[in-house]
Amino acid sequence: MTENMADVLAQADPGSPVERRSLWTRFSSKSPVVLALLALVLGFLIGALVIIFSTNTVLDAWRGIFSSWGAPGHALKVTFDNVGAAYRAMFTGSVFDPSQFWHSIATGKQWDNTLTPLSETLTYATPLIIASIAVGIAFQTGIFNIGANGQAIMGGIAGASIGSMINMPAIVHIPLTLAAGIVGGMVAGSIPGFLKAYTGAHEVIVTLMLNYVIAFFLVFVLLSTPFQLPGQSNDISRTMHSSAQLAPLFGAASGLRVSYGIFIAAAVVYFAWWFLERSSLGFDFRITGNNPNAARASGINARRVIVVVFLISGGLAGLAGVVQVSSTTHYVDGNFLIGSAGIGFTAITVALLGRNRPMGIVWGSLLFAALGVGGRNMQAATGIPLDLATIIQSVVVLFVATPVLVKEIFRLRSSSAQGIQLATKGWGS
Amino acid sequence: MRIELRGITKRFGSFTANDRIDLVVEPGEIHCLLGENGAGKSTLMNVIFGQLQPEEGEIVIDGETIKFANSGEAVRRGIGMVHQHFMLVPVFSVAENVVLGFEPTKSFDRLDRKKAADEIRRVSKEYGLEVNPDAVIEELPVGLQQRVEILKALSQDAELLILDEPTAVLTPQEIEALMAIMRSLAKAGKSILFITHKLKEVRAVGDVITVIRQGRVVGSVPPTTSEAELATMMVGRDVKLTVTKEAAAPGDEVLEIRDLVVRDDRGLAVVNGVTLNVRAGEIMALAGVQGNGQTELVEALAGMRRIESGTITVRGRDVTNNKPREMLDEGLGHIPEDRQRNGLVLSMSVADNLVLNTPRRAPFARRGTRNLDAVEQNARQQVKDFDIRTTSTRELVSSLSGGNQQKVIVARELSRPLAFLVASQPTRGLDVGSIEYVHRQIVNQRNEGLGVLIVSSELDEVFALGDRIAVMHEGRITGVVDATTSRETIGLMMAGASSQSAHD
Ligand SMILES: Nc1ncnc2c1ncn2[C@@H]1O[C@H](COP(=O)(O)OP(=O)(O)OP(=O)(O)O)[C@@H](O)[C@H]1O
Ligand SMILES: [Mg+2]
Numbered sequence: 001m002t003e004n005m006a007d008v009l010a011q012a013d014p015g016s017p018v019e020r021r022s023l024w025t026r027f028s029s030k031s032p033v034v035l036a037l038l039a040l041v042l043g044f045l046i047g048a049l050v051i052i053f054s055t056n057t058v059l060d061a062w063r064g065i066f067s068s069w070g071a072p073g074h075a076l077k078v079t080f081d082n083v084g085a086a087y088r089a090m091f092t093g094s095v096f097d098p099s100q101f102w103h104s105i106a107t108g109k110q111w112d113n114t115l116t117p118l119s120e121t122l123t124y125a126t127p128l129i130i131a132s133i134a135v136g137i138a139f140q141t142g143i144f145n146i147g148a149n150g151q152a153i154m155g156g157i158a159g160a161s162i163g164s165m166i167n168m169p170a171i172v173h174i175p176l177t178l179a180a181g182i183v184g185g186m187v188a189g190s191i192p193g194f195l196k197a198y199t200g201a202h203e204v205i206v207t208l209m210l211n212y213v214i215a216f217f218l219v220f221v222l223l224s225t226p227f228q229l230p231g232q233s234n235d236i237s238r239t240m241h242s243s244a245q246l247a248p249l250f251g252a253a254s255g256l257r258v259s260y261g262i263f264i265a266a267a268v269v270y271f272a273w274w275f276l277e278r279s280s281l282g283f284d285f286r287i288t289g290n291n292p293n294a295a296r297a298s299g300i301n302a303r304r305v306i307v308v309v310f311l312i313s314g315g316l317a318g319l320a321g322v323v324q325v326s327s328t329t330h331y332v333d334g335n336f337l338i339g340s341a342g343i344g345f346t347a348i349t350v351a352l353l354g355r356n357r358p359m360g361i362v363w364g365s366l367l368f369a370a371l372g373v374g375g376r377n378m379q380a381a382t383g384i385p386l387d388l389a390t391i392i393q394s395v396v397v398l399f400v401a402t403p404v405l406v407k408e409i410f411r412l413r414s415s416s417a418q419g420i421q422l423a424t425k426g427w428g429s
Numbered sequence: 430m431r432i433e434l435r436g437i438t439k440r441f442g443s444f445t446a447n448d449r450i451d452l453v454v455e456p457g458e459i460h461c462l463l464g465e466n467g468a469g470k471s472t473l474m475n476v477i478f479g480q481l482q483p484e485e486g487e488i489v490i491d492g493e494t495i496k497f498a499n500s501g502e503a504v505r506r507g508i509g510m511v512h513q514h515f516m517l518v519p520v521f522s523v524a525e526n527v528v529l530g531f532e533p534t535k536s537f538d539r540l541d542r543k544k545a546a547d548e549i550r551r552v553s554k555e556y557g558l559e560v561n562p563d564a565v566i567e568e569l570p571v572g573l574q575q576r577v578e579i580l581k582a583l584s585q586d587a588e589l590l591i592l593d594e595p596t597a598v599l600t601p602q603e604i605e606a607l608m609a610i611m612r613s614l615a616k617a618g619k620s621i622l623f624i625t626h627k628l629k630e631v632r633a634v635g636d637v638i639t640v641i642r643q644g645r646v647v648g649s650v651p652p653t654t655s656e657a658e659l660a661t662m663m664v665g666r667d668v669k670l671t672v673t674k675e676a677a678a679p680g681d682e683v684l685e686i687r688d689l690v691v692r693d694d695r696g697l698a699v700v701n702g703v704t705l706n707v708r709a710g711e712i713m714a715l716a717g718v719q720g721n722g723q724t725e726l727v728e729a730l731a732g733m734r735r736i737e738s739g740t741i742t743v744r745g746r747d748v749t750n751n752k753p754r755e756m757l758d759e760g761l762g763h764i765p766e767d768r769q770r771n772g773l774v775l776s777m778s779v780a781d782n783l784v785l786n787t788p789r790r791a792p793f794a795r796r797g798t799r800n801l802d803a804v805e806q807n808a809r810q811q812v813k814d815f816d817i818r819t820t821s822t823r824e825l826v827s828s829l830s831g832g833n834q835q836k837v838i839v840a841r842e843l844s845r846p847l848a849f850l851v852a853s854q855p856t857r858g859l860d861v862g863s864i865e866y867v868h869r870q871i872v873n874q875r876n877e878g879l880g881v882l883i884v885s886s887e888l889d890e891v892f893a894l895g896d897r898i899a900v901m902h903e904g905r906i907t908g909v910v911d912a913t914t915s916r917e918t919i920g921l922m923m924a925g926a927s928s929q930s931a932h933d
Contacts, residue, residue, distance in 0.1 A: 278798055278799050278801070279797055279798060279799065280788050280789050280794045280797050280798070280799055281797065283781070283788050283799060284788070286774075286777070287774055287777070287785065290774045290775075290776045290777060291770075291773070291774045291775070291776075293770050293771050294770070294771055294772060294773060294774050294785065296733060296753055296771075297731065297733060297753060297763065297765060297771040297772065297786070298753070298757075298785045298786035299752070299753045299754030299755075299756075299757045299758075299786055300754070301752070301754065
């Protein structure tokens with residue numbers, strides 16, 4: 001009797017704790033996308049707080065909240081205006097501007113203006129996708145390639161050299177330039193690869209340090225005669241011949257920068273999926289990454305895996321570097337991928353965000369590129385510094401890396417008292 | 430403590446692992462749980478221990494309905510548990526693991542290592558489970574890790590002790606000791622839930638035996654019930670408890686080990702001059718108390734541990750210090766002692782684990798590309814043949830029950846062409862029905878000419894399978910005898926007597 005009662009009760013009351021919890025668990029565990037979206041919401045909320053506390057007009061409005069009856073309403077309005085303007089600028093700068101869009105629809109003109117934000121986002125996303133795949137493949141093998149940025153720089157140098165120093169038809173020049181980039185990255189990647197495989201050196205330290213070495217190597221190369229732009233004393237390379245450049249998709253006249261590089265990125269994404277899911281070598285990699293002991297017992301040669309991972313990861317990072325050069329600037333200078341432009345570092349966070357899965361990485365890269373491009377527009381339109389975009393990016397990654405925290409936050413909001421009790425549950429399972 | 434389960438139901442997705450289970454454990458009672466692999470025993474224990482939350486039903490402790498949100502709350506309520514797959518921190522020492530969560534501290538909250546170590550020495554002396562408090566877990570063989578796991582549970586003074594297959598890797602002496610401990614705890618009024626697949630044990634120590642099949646309670650019986658009856662209740666059909674073996678027809682030597690010396694992680698020569706041979710079509714059983722060098726010997730055979738001196742020859746070819754891949758190519762089949770460490774990738778699917786060491790062999794791959802259809806087909810076949818209980822071949826191995834995880838390894842190793850098989854505790858954690866099947870498979874392969882080396886601390890298995898029996902003690906073979914030798918003699922040899930003096 002009592003059993004049946006429990007049955008009936010559990011079914012009749014969908015809001016019972018057990019039910020709700022299992023729904024949530026299903027929701028979040030089955031779909032990391034949901035988690036990422038919630039993290040994004042939190043990122044924007046925290047970003048809003050930053051805007052509030054860093055904008056004088058907003059703060060002033062709140063300071064004067066007791067001055068008159070209308071003041072609190074005014075303060076709220078100012079807050080929403082400022083935050084809204086910032087995020088609107090971010091959106092219109094990275095995706096599209098609705099009014100501009102309708103204008104184009106109505107008149108059939110100015111499509112270039114309408115498409116520029118998307119084009120810019122894709123332009124930034126292209127090398128980022130490739131670099132993040134490079135990092136993600138290594139992560140899946142249990143290897144932390146923190147050196148993707150240096151490897152990308154090496155790829156950029158190699159590609160820019162082949163692209164600028166020899167002259168040949170585009171049909172061979174472009175592949176050769178890309179190949180040079182890959183080889184450049186592989187050379188840089190092979191160093192930590194061999195060091196780890198044969199001396200046991202820890203890859204994080206080696207790759208991290210190599211980033212510095214390569215950053216200085218970049219300046220050194222750019223100041224030496226064969227590479228330096230003739231007649232220059234600055235650290236800047238020759239410009240790539242047009243036969244080596246990845247041309248804009250819609251022609252140079254369109255003003256849209258998005259280039260044929262996105263096809264390379266698409267190919268890399270497909271390769272990564274095939275490699276990890278379908279290839280024998282990728283299977284070895286995943287076994288090694290998930291259980292090195294079982295990998296050894298299964299006859300997988302750990303040294304070989306380590307070296308090959310670094311060659312593939314470094315090669316892809318190098319490809320990211322050369323794609324970056326040959327689709328945007330067409331030359332390399334002393335700031336190439338240095339500081340906030342360091343896509344090889346951003347790639348680490350993007351790979352984390354995308355859980356090292358190729359499609360996850362694509363979405364992560366698009367998000368990061370959009371935040372970066374949109375952030376620039378926001379800075380121009382509202383004066384709120386671009387760093388806000390970086391803050392949002394970081395917060396998103398932080399929350400994605402700590403799913404428990406996101407769960408807890410959203411559970412606490414959904415139901416107060418019960419929520420607290422529930423919040424402690426999901427930990428074990 | 431009196432604990433009562435009422436209508437406990439636990440589902441994983443659409444799969445029901447526990448189906449309206451009712452169970453009562455009285456104070457001072459040793460309550461045994463029997464059931465096939467995947468019947469839902471561990472799941473039920475994890476529900477009691479607060480690690481899983483049931484979808485339906487309630488737990489009543491001493492008249493009070495209880496809901497544990499996590500295992501910490503269960504421990505505070507006086508429940509201790511020995512997990513089937515140990516919950517130990519591999520890089521921590523024995524002492525650190527045992528006190529984890531209840532650390533004795535000095536000023537400023539610092540861990541008092543000395544006090545912790547003293548505590549371990551005290552408890553392990555009290556219960557006769559010896560282990561070095563300073564040893565690091567990951568360097569210990571599973572048998573010793575099991576002792577640590579038991580010590581950890583005992584040291585918490587639980588009112589209800591849950592023991593999930595603690596005896597699977599213990600030696601007969603240790604099992605005796607553990608059963609004595611259980612009896613004395615029960616006498617002191619503590620309740621015990623004890624899971625094992627060894628029918629002898631439940632009959633020896635249990636007050637009540639509850640049998641579970643496919644998530645449901647089949648019934649509770651007294652310990653006087655015969656082994657055959659218990660087996661039938663469990664599996665739902667008659668089970669042969671010992672395989673009938675045709676006489677061996679040994680052929681040429683396949684594996685020859687000569688004067689082998691192998692060091693363990695600490696540099697001690699734990700295999701110290703082992704000479705042994707295995708012929709085609711025979712099963713050599715290597716008996717011995719765990720920790721006498723068997724682990725390292727097997728690792729050396731698998732190419733996973735460096736050989737200091739001596740030689741290993743396979744079908745006349747010197748394979749000393751070959752790499753694991755080369756040994757696999759020589760036709761080595763290997764069922765490792767620690768399945769989760771060396772045998773499986775828990776975060777990968779059943780299908781992938783079934784081709785873990787043959788991913789490149791036809792038909793599973795062609796020119797570097799995996800043939801997932803072939804992998805899937807193979808998985809379906811093995812799941813059927815070996816009765817691996819899983820909802821799908823794509824299921825992650827981590828969600829399988831312990832015995833079914835073991836079956837994945839056994840199926841993988843026995844289904845590829847082998848020259849010889851080295852199996853450490855091949856039926857560890859398997860139910861009687863599965864043991865029957867696996868033993869039959871091994872004997873069949875031996876009939877077809879496979880040379881087999883079984884390493885086991887379980888005398889039943891040694892006698893069930895062995896055509897010849899070698900006994901290992903302190904890194905040496907104390908003697909090789911035939912399978913008609915008495916248990917007492919083998920027992921003495923395991924304690925270090927030579928075969929000659931043991932006979933006298
Ligand atoms: N996390 C999980 N997700 C999905 N299925 C699970 C999960 N945990 C257990 N199961 C399934 O529940 C069933 C019962 O598993 P359980 O571990 O309780 O078996 P068991 O009786 O302890 O078996 P064994 O004797 O082999 O240890 C198994 O079929 C298993 O595949
Ligand atoms: Mg179990």
